[in-house]
Amino acid sequence: MADSNSRVIVITSGKGGVGKTTTTANIGVALSHHLGEKVALIDADIGLRNLDLALGLENRIVYDIVDVVEGRAKLRQALIKSKSNQNLALLPAAQTRDKSAVSPSQMIQIIQELQEEGYTYILIDCPAGIEQGFRNATAGATEAIVVTNPEMSSVRDADRIIGLLEAQELHSPYLIVNRLRPKMVKQQEMLAVEDVQDVLGSNVRLLGVIPEDEVIITSTNRGEPAALLEGNLAGQAYRNIARRLKGETVPFLNLDEKTGFFDRIKSIFGGKR
Amino acid sequence: MVCREILYTELRYCVTTFMGGVEILQQVEITPWHNGLLNELLLTVPVEGTWEEVLSRVEANMQENKSSFTGRSPQITLHLGTRSVGVEDLDGLVRQIQTKYALLTVAVVSTDLTTQEAARRLALNVYMMQPGSALVFATSEAEAGNNALYLPQTIRSGQKIVHAGTVIVGGDVNAGAEVVAEGDILVFGTLRGLAHAGSHGDEKARIMAGNMRPQQLRIANTFAGAPPDAPPAKVRLTEVARIENGKITVAPY
Numbered sequence: 001m002a003d004s005n006s007r008v009i010v011i012t013s014g015k016g017g018v019g020k021t022t023t024t025a026n027i028g029v030a031l032s033h034h035l036g037e038k039v040a041l042i043d044a045d046i047g048l049r050n051l052d053l054a055l056g057l058e059n060r061i062v063y064d065i066v067d068v069v070e071g072r073a074k075l076r077q078a079l080i081k082s083k084s085n086q087n088l089a090l091l092p093a094a095q096t097r098d099k100s101a102v103s104p105s106q107m108i109q110i111i112q113e114l115q116e117e118g119y120t121y122i123l124i125d126c127p128a129g130i131e132q133g134f135r136n137a138t139a140g141a142t143e144a145i146v147v148t149n150p151e152m153s154s155v156r157d158a159d160r161i162i163g164l165l166e167a168q169e170l171h172s173p174y175l176i177v178n179r180l181r182p183k184m185v186k187q188q189e190m191l192a193v194e195d196v197q198d199v200l201g202s203n204v205r206l207l208g209v210i211p212e213d214e215v216i217i218t219s220t221n222r223g224e225p226a227a228l229l230e231g232n233l234a235g236q237a238y239r240n241i242a243r244r245l246k247g248e249t250v251p252f253l254n255l256d257e258k259t260g261f262f263d264r265i266k267s268i269f270g271g272k273r
Numbered sequence: 274m275v276c277r278e279i280l281y282t283e284l285r286y287c288v289t290t291f292m293g294g295v296e297i298l299q300q301v302e303i304t305p306w307h308n309g310l311l312n313e314l315l316l317t318v319p320v321e322g323t324w325e326e327v328l329s330r331v332e333a334n335m336q337e338n339k340s341s342f343t344g345r346s347p348q349i350t351l352h353l354g355t356r357s358v359g360v361e362d363l364d365g366l367v368r369q370i371q372t373k374y375a376l377l378t379v380a381v382v383s384t385d386l387t388t389q390e391a392a393r394r395l396a397l398n399v400y401m402m403q404p405g406s407a408l409v410f411a412t413s414e415a416e417a418g419n420n421a422l423y424l425p426q427t428i429r430s431g432q433k434i435v436h437a438g439t440v441i442v443g444g445d446v447n448a449g450a451e452v453v454a455e456g457d458i459l460v461f462g463t464l465r466g467l468a469h470a471g472s473h474g475d476e477k478a479r480i481m482a483g484n485m486r487p488q489q490l491r492i493a494n495t496f497a498g499a500p501p502d503a504p505p506a507k508v509r510l511t512e513v514a515r516i517e518n519g520k521i522t523v524a525p526y
Contacts, residue, residue, distance in 0.1 A: 159447045201445065
């Protein structure tokens with residue numbers, strides 16, 4: 001890539017509905033809002049636009065990625081800056097076209113332009129599946145985050161995706177286990193994080209574990225990513241992920257404490273694990 | 274695609290050399306070979322040079338050999354060696370050969386992960402070894418041992434390894450992955466996917482795994498599903514599967 005100072009990370013999963021878009025929005029917010037990075041988010045899910053909703057930017061879209069590719073708009077015109085945070089910008093997907101409207105080489109070109117604009121983190125929200133959309137989303141990326149839920153079908157798809165990423169020279173991807181229910185793990189009704197890691201192998205690097213939380217749904221609906229909510233465990237997990245992504249060593253949240261919800265919150269504020 | 278798939282399961286490749294990157298191919302070559310059922314062509318592409326150079330050399334060579342492409346839509350296998358070819362590039366070459374010379378590309382020979390994945394996406398068969406010109410089978414155990422294919426990595430969901438000899442996997446074989454070998458299959462890690470040993474009818478073939486957790490085992494023409502009462506996955510089961518009295522039995526190693 002042209003500018004070695006910026007990181008281009010694709011967020012992918014293979015299976016749909018595991019939380020790629022929510023994860024992209026939350027990491028983007030945490031990196032820009034809490035850590036002061038200049039972040040560009042690319043919604044590569046052309047035809048099934050979602051990332052704008054998760055960020056609450058759906059009313060402000062004028063141009064999209066296909067307009068940029070086809071020359072109807074400049075990249076700068078299509079980028080939507082977050083109201084609350086000038087460090088965060090979104091390049092929305094087109095809703096009326098499909099994946100073939102953009103090619104991998106055009107994607108690489110867009111990423112290079114964003115790097116020239118000085119964005120330090122470029123996060124690409126990959127569509128579900130392993131077809132053209134996946135190829136587009138991974139084309140310009142130099143790192144990958146694989147999101148999975150602790151259930152077999154999701155882990156198998158993640159495994160498939162890791163194989164495809166390796167074939168594209170994207171080795172040792174990061175792993176996020178999303179929607180974990182500690183109680184169910186304890187009762188052996190859900191895969192534990194260790195089980196997921198066991199299947200996917202030692203060369204995937206665990207970046208974080210997000211507990212199942214209804215707040216995620218309400219905050220996504222409202223367009224305010226949970227990472228903005230102080231005192232929310234899932235939001236805390238996303239903020240920790242952003243810090244780990246920057247290279248900090250942050251201990252993993254203890255999700256399976258016997259204590260009640262309020263005690264857990266207190267312990268987070270107290271700095272204890 | 275379906276008939277192509279069926280056809281190829283019937284084929285046997287002779288085992289001459291294992292090309293693990295040691296063989297360096299200089300020229301674009303087109304050679305006829307008999308795949309066991311019918312005559313085919315084999316296009317060998319050199320490992321050196323840019324992809325553009327390859328395309329132009331293929332073009333030149335094709336023009337030269339045009340007259341020998343006889344028969345009704347002859348089939349061709351591309352031998353790409355250790356070269357890394359992306360799906361767009363490979364698709365381009367396949368189309369070029371199809372539209373200009375009416376040759377149907379059916380398979381790719383490659384040891385490169387990227388190339389193999391690209392070929393799979395284009396619904397082509399993937400082979401790791403160069404197909405031979407005549408059918409030669411191992412006559413002794415010593416010879417058969419030389420045909421072993423060692424894969425140091427984990428075989429992941431969606432990846433399929435087909436090999437004419439024994440396959441040794443240094444990592445795991447995950448659920449959704451397939452390993453098909455004419456000889457034995459040895460998995461040092463956990464076998465979770467599908468393993469088919471003795472794929473051309475060798476009932477003496479065995480499947481060994483450091484942790485035997487398969488979805489299904491196949492040896493020669495026999496198959497067996499996973500038992501419903503397997504102990505929890507954390508208990509490591511080093512086991513061997515073989516055919517006894519016409520059934521696949523799994524026993525501790």
